[in-house]
Structures are given as structure tokens and as C-alpha cells.
Amino acid sequence: MIKKKSKPKFNVPNLGFMTGIKSRWRKPRGTGNKKRRKCRWAGKSPRIGYKNAPAVRGLHPLGMPEILVYNPNQLKAVAGRVVRIAAQVAVRKALEIEKVARAAGLMVVNPRKVVPKEKKEDKKEAKKGEAKPEAKPEAKAELKPGEKKTEAKKAEQKALAAAQKIPGSMNPELQPAQHTKGGSI
Numbered sequence: 394m395i396k397k398k399s400k401p402k403f404n405v406p407n408l409g410f411m412t413g414i415k416s417r418w419r420k421p422r423g424t425g426n427k428k429r430r431k432c433r434w435a436g437k438s439p440r441i442g443y444k445n446a447p448a449v450r451g452l453h454p455l456g457m458p459e460i461l462v463y464n465p466n467q468l469k470a471v472a473g474r475v476v477r478i479a480a481q482v483a484v485r486k487a488l489e490i491e492k493v494a495r496a497a498g499l500m501v502v503n504p505r506k507v508v509p510k511e512k513k514e515d516k517k518e519a520k521k522g523e524a525k526p527e528a529k530p531e532a533k534a535e536l537k538p539g540e541k542k543t544e545a546k547k548a549e550q551k552a553l554a555a556a557q558k559i560p561g562s563m564n565p566e567l568q569p570a571q572h573t574k575g576g577s578i
Contacts, residue, residue: 395449401437453502465493477502 403418406428418439421429428435444450453459453475460467460474463482468490476494478487478501487505494501 395446397445397449398443400443403437403439406435459502462490465490468493468497468499471497471499475500475502
């Protein structure tokens with residue numbers, strides 16, 4: 394078996410330098426075009442020397458010839474080939490082609506990925522069955538006459554810390570003991 398030759402990626406000049414230029418190939422036609430003049434730094438251009446040997450031309454990388462299939466009837470007399478389902482074939486017929494190909498022992502290169510649609514009734518039932526998240530307990534301290542807003546906020550934080558039991562909060566009972574500069578007492 395003869396292996397196919399590797400060839401470079403042929404791109405238009407200035408690809409990667411200008412944002413509006415797409416990755417594609419167009420023959421350079423300008424009089425000053427560096428790629429047409431075959432400057433080495435401008436990249437490779439397609440030439441006859443990149444052509445593969447006649448024995449491997451048109452083969453799939455697996456080493457077998459490919460066949461493009463539009464309906465299951467075309468698979469009746471096919472053997473030793475790789476099957477490619479045409480792009481314009483709908484899902485139902487494509488699944489039928491895959492089934493016939495598997496039965497014949499053929500490999501399908503582009504099998505269809507089918508995601509089953511959910512019915513509207515199933516969606517409604519799923520929404521009804523969902524549990525709503527529980528609300529967090531909020532303990533708001535009321536502002537007593539003569540008390541400032543900051544003191545009310547501290548009282549509110551204390552109440553929340555006590556409810557959630559978070560260490561290191563504003564509650565001095567929950568905070569770890571602090572060391573003094575002088576050493577031991």
C-alpha cells in the first residue's frame with residue numbers, strides 16, 4: 394500500500410496579518426504579488442509535484458475508496474468501501490442508511506447525531522416537579538430610638554452570624570482569642 398504524500402497548507406498572501414482575510418486559496422493575479430513571483434517567504438503555492446500516486450488518489454485515509462450515498466438502495470452492491478452520507482439527506486433517511494450499512498458491515502464516516510425532542514407536556518411536568526430553593530433566614534435588627542444606623546447594622550450582622558454560625562464574624566464570642574504584644578500574661 395502506497396502512503397499519501399503530506400502537503401503544505403495553501404493560503405492566500407497576508408493571512409494572519411490582516412483581519413479581513415480568510416483562510417482559503419485564490420490564485421495570485423497581481424503584477425506585484427510576491428506569492429505569484431514565488432518569493433520563498435510568501436508561502437507555498439499548489440503545483441503538480443504535490444499530486445499523489447494514481448494508486449492512492451481519491452482514497453479515504455483508511456485506505457479504502459469512498460462512496461457518497463443518497464438512499465439505502467445504493468448500498469445493495471457495495472462492498473469494501475467507506476460510506477459517506479450526503480449532506481442534503483434528512484435525518485430519518487440517514488438513520489435508515491446507517492442501519493443498512495451496519496448490516497452490510499460497512500463503515501459510515503459521518504453518522505448523524507440525533508437528539509430526541511422533548512414533548513411540550515414533558516417540559517411542563519418537569520417545571521411543575523421542580524422544587525423552589527429555600528429562602529435564607531434573614532434576621533433584621535430594628536432601629537431603637539436613639540440608636541445609630543451603624544449600630545443597627547452591627548446588630549443585624551450579629552444576628553445573621555448567630556443564625557449561620559460563621560466563625561470570624563462580628564460576634565466577639567465566636568472570634569478566636571487575640572495575643573498581646575507583651576507575651577504571656
